[in-house]
Amino acid sequence: MDIKSYMDTLGRQARVASAAMARASTKAKNDALSELAGLLRAAGAPLAEANALDIAKAEAAGLAAPMVDRLRLTAKVVETMAEGCEQLAAMPDPVGEITGVKRRPSGISVGQMRVPLGVFGMIYESRPNVTIEAASLAIKSGNACILRGGSEAIQSNLALWTLVRQALATAGLPAEAVQLVETTDRAAVGELITLPAYVDVIIPRGGKGLIERISAEAKVPVIKHLDGNCHTYVDAEFDMAKALVVTENAKTQKYSPCNATESLLVHAQAAEAFLPRIGAVFAGKGVEMRCDAAAKAILAAVPGANLADATEQDWYTEYLAPIISVKVVADLDEAIAHINKYSSHHTDAILTTNHPNAMRFLREVDSSSVMINASTRFADGFEYGLGAEIGISTDKIHARGPVGLEGLTSQKWVVLGDGHVRG
Amino acid sequence: MDIKSYMDTLGRQARVASAAMARASTKAKNDALSELAGLLRAAGAPLAEANALDIAKAEAAGLAAPMVDRLRLTAKVVETMAEGCEQLAAMPDPVGEITGVKRRPSGISVGQMRVPLGVFGMIYESRPNVTIEAASLAIKSGNACILRGGSEAIQSNLALWTLVRQALATAGLPAEAVQLVETTDRAAVGELITLPAYVDVIIPRGGKGLIERISAEAKVPVIKHLDGNCHTYVDAEFDMAKALVVTENAKTQKYSPCNATESLLVHAQAAEAFLPRIGAVFAGKGVEMRCDAAAKAILAAVPGANLADATEQDWYTEYLAPIISVKVVADLDEAIAHINKYSSHHTDAILTTNHPNAMRFLREVDSSSVMINASTRFADGFEYGLGAEIGISTDKIHARGPVGLEGLTSQKWVVLGDGHVRG
Structure with missing residues (x-):
């Protein structure tokens, strides 16, 4: 497999899908989230079997018990994922909010409109439920995303991704809005973090070593969480x-x-x-x-x-x-x-x-x-009322602390005139 | 001169000064700006002589007339700089603003406080008035800054910087809040953009080539403005x-x-x-x-x-x-x-x-x-009511469009409790 051209294709597809997601109606996005909640609850055997494959492989590899436990999609974990989707569906849509419109002496009115960032890349380890958290936050915030989970959870992630695509299709949204990197080749990460034309921000979640490496090598902005001392x-x-x-x-x-x-x-x-x-x-x-x-x-x-x-x-x-x-x-x-x-x-x-x-x-x-x-x-997105968090930022730029829907958006300026010109 | 250790020293000094700037009173910051306006208007011969050196050198080097004109600190340019400082002094202080405080079901109140970014590095070409624009925005926004102007304007920049330090001292603010890179060695830029411990963001102003090079090599976030098509x-x-x-x-x-x-x-x-x-x-x-x-x-x-x-x-x-x-x-x-x-x-x-x-x-x-x-x-910071702009961002992260005082700040979360614990 040519990793470079594979990742390039994912990037290009994400960029195209991001335009459709940015203009998607609130109803379509909420429909996709409700549908996904239902699909998760009804997933049954196929999801359980995929998860069992990851667990068997992890146990065979001699992974420590707490690490194996992180992989487990128990009934409780699945229900929590479904509830998370429903909570996001119930939240106000951040996209399209216009704030601070003020009339200027020139006669124009100037304000700011909240818009999706575009495409985010998420790099994470072990817990497969992050796949659903990231996908659902992408859907609600009107972004496209490219997800790169841990190789130890690949079967679970693929099974969850199938549900996400089904939910997107049902709601009439592009399937490429959420893409999972299907290869566990590490070179894919190196490509994902160096695609400024297609990826607007990278969000790594994992150990400090992983995050420092990604920050050092990335050619796109990184919303990073190092340690919590x-x-x-x-x-x-x-x-x-x-x-x-x-x-x-x-x-x-x-x-x-x-x-x-x-x-x-x-x-x-x-x-x-x-x-x-x-x-x-x-x-x-x-x-x-x-x-x-x-x-x-x-x-x-x-x-x-x-x-x-x-x-x-x-x-x-x-x-x-x-x-x-x-x-x-x-x-x-x-x-x-x-x-x-x-x-x-x-x-x-x-x-x-x-x-x-x-x-x-x-x-x-x-x-x-x-x-x-x-x-x-x-210090937590849920406790702060963000509804869900994609991570906690220890950076000062863009977003600090728990990052929720708003951290996945930015604001563009809007100018309303009636034939006004600059003098 | 050991550029690496020189830039390291500037960085360390900026970081120390940034703490004092972050807690500086609005009055002290405004006093510094008003003082600077007065010093600019009274600058007279020393400033004119420094500027004349740059112009003579540029003319001797055969620089095109429009390029030479950009260097000129005419009476009008000086007055515009002074007025810019006074306008900033008259603007509300962005630092310390607390917004969106909401009571949460747990009993804590959660909101956000606007705070300076810390230290910004500014890399620019020719026009020496940028030195005053950047310095005055740093002072008002409670940041420290490290300024790297064009080598063709070095004498003018040094003369302007002397006035800035005088104004800071008069207002009781640390002189290291605004530092100018005194060497014209290009290696200094390479150091400035790779000091994540001391520099929180880099703002380049200049040609597309310069900005692309800085973005590619920087190890700190860059607020960048590429072209305007x-x-x-x-x-x-x-x-x-x-x-x-x-x-x-x-x-x-x-x-x-x-x-x-x-x-x-x-x-x-x-x-x-x-x-x-x-x-x-x-x-x-x-x-x-x-x-x-x-x-x-x-x-x-x-x-x-x-x-x-x-x-x-x-x-x-x-x-x-x-x-x-x-x-x-x-x-x-x-x-x-x-x-x-x-x-x-x-x-x-x-x-x-x-x-x-x-x-x-x-x-x-x-x-x-x-x-x-x-x-x-x-599309301009002044027309949008930002008072002044440090640049225009074509990025999506952090700040989009004209970047003024607010773009030089971020928001931290504040949590107000009365002995509250997480259940």
């Missing part, structure tokens, strides 16, 4: 009960998500009161605490605490595990400076009862989500 | 008097700007009536018409018309000269398809009295500015 900072003036539940939730509600807190900063005036209490919570849950000297001195008194000395590297680390780095800071300035230096600019929170400090933190912490008195775990 | 389409139902003045203005008010119309499309039902009239206007102004067969057959009757056969390449061409390509199209579909194929997605206009057609054109033409019954020459 999130901080919770407890200020001098704080509410003990709330700070305890929020910090516990931020670190321990789930260890693996990118929005879990990885580093706890405590104001020196709060440390003596707060650290022993939260240390006891962490000790009870088996969370290792990697501390600076001041924090360790206080936490040493906590029975059962698993303590270690934090290295410089710890302040940069996203553990995704029952480990947290802990530091005592002299004041809000030090907290903000520490976060802006070590954070991955994903999500950082202040727990405080002091309003000026809350507002300074909000303004000065340079992260895609900045929170006051809330768990960092809230 | 703009179309004016005259629909079947149209107002003759308005169509004539708008088309004339779009093509002939100025030939060199990127928003001048380069291609005229006319509906077959309008061609017999409209083409001879506009052809006479173009003939009177010495505008060459490169036509398809149908247009040429009609225009042949126009006395003094300078006609040629359009080649396939003509439909793609941005002439920036008294030349226009002319084509008769069968219907609106053909007009939209032609524009979406050949246009540079900059600015395209329909002249029509038919409302459904106007709305279809608005929705389906994939360009950064789409106009109804107005001259394409309006």
